[in-house]
Amino acid sequence: MSRRHGLVLGRGIGLAFVAISIALTAPARSQPGPLAAQGCLGCHGPNGAGSGGIPGLAGRDPSELATAMAAFRANDRPATIMNRVARGYTEAEIAAVVAYFAGMQ
Amino acid sequence: MTTLLRRSLFTASAILCAPALSRAQGQARLLVIGGGFGGASAASFARRSYPWLDVTLVEPQPRFITCPYGNLVIVSEKPIEEITHGYDGLRARGVRVIQDWAEEIDPIARRVRLREGDALLYDRLILSPGIAIRFGAIEGYDEVAAGVMPHAWTAGDGAQMLLLRRQLEAMPDGGVVGLASPPNPFRCPPGPYERISMIAHYLKRHKPRSKILALDAKDVFSKQALFQDGWSALYPGMIEWVPLAGDGRVVRVDAREGVLETEFGTRHRVHVGNVIPPQSAARIASASGLTDRTGWVPVNTRTFEAQAAPGVHVIGDANTLGPMPKSGFVANSTAKQAVASAAALLRGETAPEGVYFNTCYSHVGAEFGISVVNIFRPSADGMGITEVPNSGGVSPRGDLPEQRRLEAGYADAWYTSITADMFR
């Protein structure tokens, strides 16, 4: 807590400025989409656009992605590595990641 | 005035993200030391996700050469240019890149001394300096010896990799390549065995009467059954792996004579010696008092802050995280958690719950790839870390050419993706 205050108060900015900026700017959310989705990008490419033989995720139908992930988790679908990956995440995490990629261009 | 002050304290987080604030007026300063897997990932992610952060990266090399795919460079399957990356993409994202060495961190003053330039002040520091080779841990193996028997385990300017490549090219058919593997923990647990595989792949084609003597300071290693299955299938009779229990630990080298000497005094004469010695966190970590007796940096497993220095988030190979391997993918994954934690803490919020991801592919032969997958979670108090039960694991065993072919292709796609995530 004290450090955060130091950051704000330690600068020579007028406190009036603080009041104005509060009025004009809603605090941005500090989380950029689910962090779990960041793990996917290491193989599925920047923005989940796909890479080489690895399919893209961005803009895919959410129910298709959710069905595939559920099948990977249950070992009901042939897989090279996604069965091993899917079992590491909770259903809530998978739902958030699916929504994130489905909502991308 | 009192009311105004109280209000401003209450909503202090608002000011840090206010777009009207210019850098000079006090954007929060995130300083990143080391522009490799952890550091470049952190800098790129910070600019993409938290535009209100002012990000500076300190890295001595003008370009970064990756260790991943270095084993393919060593056997001329790839030119070194294909694993060399510049920092212009990060500059274009708004990262200030300073080409210099960080000499020492003062976590109280939140100040970093540089070798050449002026000292830098920070609000939060991400430190990802990688490893140091522990010269002297193997008797006779110092920096001069490394110029004769390369380790090629840190990339630097690429000289070590290229030296090993030249030596393999110059070796006569029928020669012996000696490779010494270190005890745990060390950078890239499957790395020595991918290297053995790639050297075998090269020898089989170009010098088929040659042998590989793989001396090991361990009795078991990563993806062992898969590697050994692959070796018998692809390179029968070429690789002799000697475990610790079979007197495999190299304790002394004579680089001039080309001798690797093991614990019980066996002297192996080799034509090419590749010594991968014991390692520790890079020098900046010990110089700044962050390491413990083991030579690695203990950290909070949720925020990655060094136990010895709150505000200094240590990621990548330099930290010590129990079951987590020292891999580029882990460095990338934990870089994002560390940045998200730093951003949250700067705004007085709590660090996010973490989930860390790793996939390490290894090439065993042409169109023959294998992998290990791990998913880890930190405990809520940041003291421990566990692998998610019944998740991850290694590729299935057996005669599965399609699985191996796909994984070799996925490995290439992984490389393209992760380096784009770091440098663009």
Ligand SMILES: Cc1cc2nc3c(=O)[nH]c(=O)nc-3n(C[C@H](O)[C@H](O)[C@H](O)COP(=O)(O)OP(=O)(O)OC[C@H]3O[C@@H](n4cnc5c(N)ncnc54)[C@H](O)[C@@H]3O)c2cc1C
């Ligand atoms: C042969 C081999 C193969 C590998 N293959 C894989 C693989 O397939 N997949 C995988 O995930 N991982 C792989 N790895 C592991 C991977 O290379 C490391 O885990 C990863 O590089 C760790 O990232 P890092 O940021 O900790 O260190 P690095 O990537 O080494 O980056 C550290 C950076 O910090 C800089 N630095 C050091 N000291 C200072 C200082 N004082 N001031 C400023 N800058 C400094 C260095 O110049 C360097 O650029 C492999 C490793 C090897 C050796």
